Amino acid sequence: MIDASNSIRDRFKFEQEAAIEFLNQIVRPKTDLAFVLGFDTTAEVTQDSTNDNEKLSRGVRGLRPGGGTAMYDALYYACRDKLLKTTSPSGQRRAIILVSDGEDNQSRVSRDEAVEMAQRAEVIIYSISTNTSGMVLHGDKVLQYIAESTGGRAFFPFKIEDVANAFSEIQEELRSQYALAYKPPDFQADGRYRTIEIEAQNNKKLRVRTRKGYYAPTQ
DSSP: OEEOSGGGGGGHHHHHHHHHHHHHHHOOTTTOOEEEEEESSSEEEEEEEESOHHHHHHHHHTOOOOSOOOHHHHHHHIIIIIIITSOOOTTOOEEEEEEEOOOOSSOSSOHHHHHHHHHHTTEEEEEEEOOOSSSOOHHHHHHHHHHHHTTOOEEOOSSTTHHHHHHHHHHHHHTSOOOOOOOOTTOOOSOOEEEOOOOOGGGOOOOOOOOSEEEOOOO
């Protein structure tokens, strides 16, 4: 997901090329699928789900900056219509890379509604801030919240060249994760949100990053 609003115009071209390089490296023809979605006041899918890197590259290059920002609406749409309504093979992760300044001035849904939809779709969100001011702005805090709420990670590359490094770290992380599953003894299919916590045993100095919870199925 790439912010195509006026607020990121100055570095848009570089971010396009960094995103294309990321897709070329991460998408494996036989096992992965990706789609390209740009957003300003509305969300636009410039390339639907595919494993064809040429099509994905054209989708990224087809984005044009302009307009306001409805980031929450775009995230809600991507999770609900592109991911929640599709099935994934067992063990296959769903992730969204969100490139934006985190500022939203046009959305109809709230931040928490967008996060809830991401959690229901079991999506990990990695956010890359386009803020180059050198200061932590409100939008950066929003991106941090969205990433942490879904088990992802937020990146704040104040220099343009650091954007490519952020994509590289995301690529490495997506290729080196563990998938854990459990079923609680008092399982209830009530659709309610459950909080979870994972800790390393024996006081090992490990950083554990995971989703903070999940929504139980309804059947």
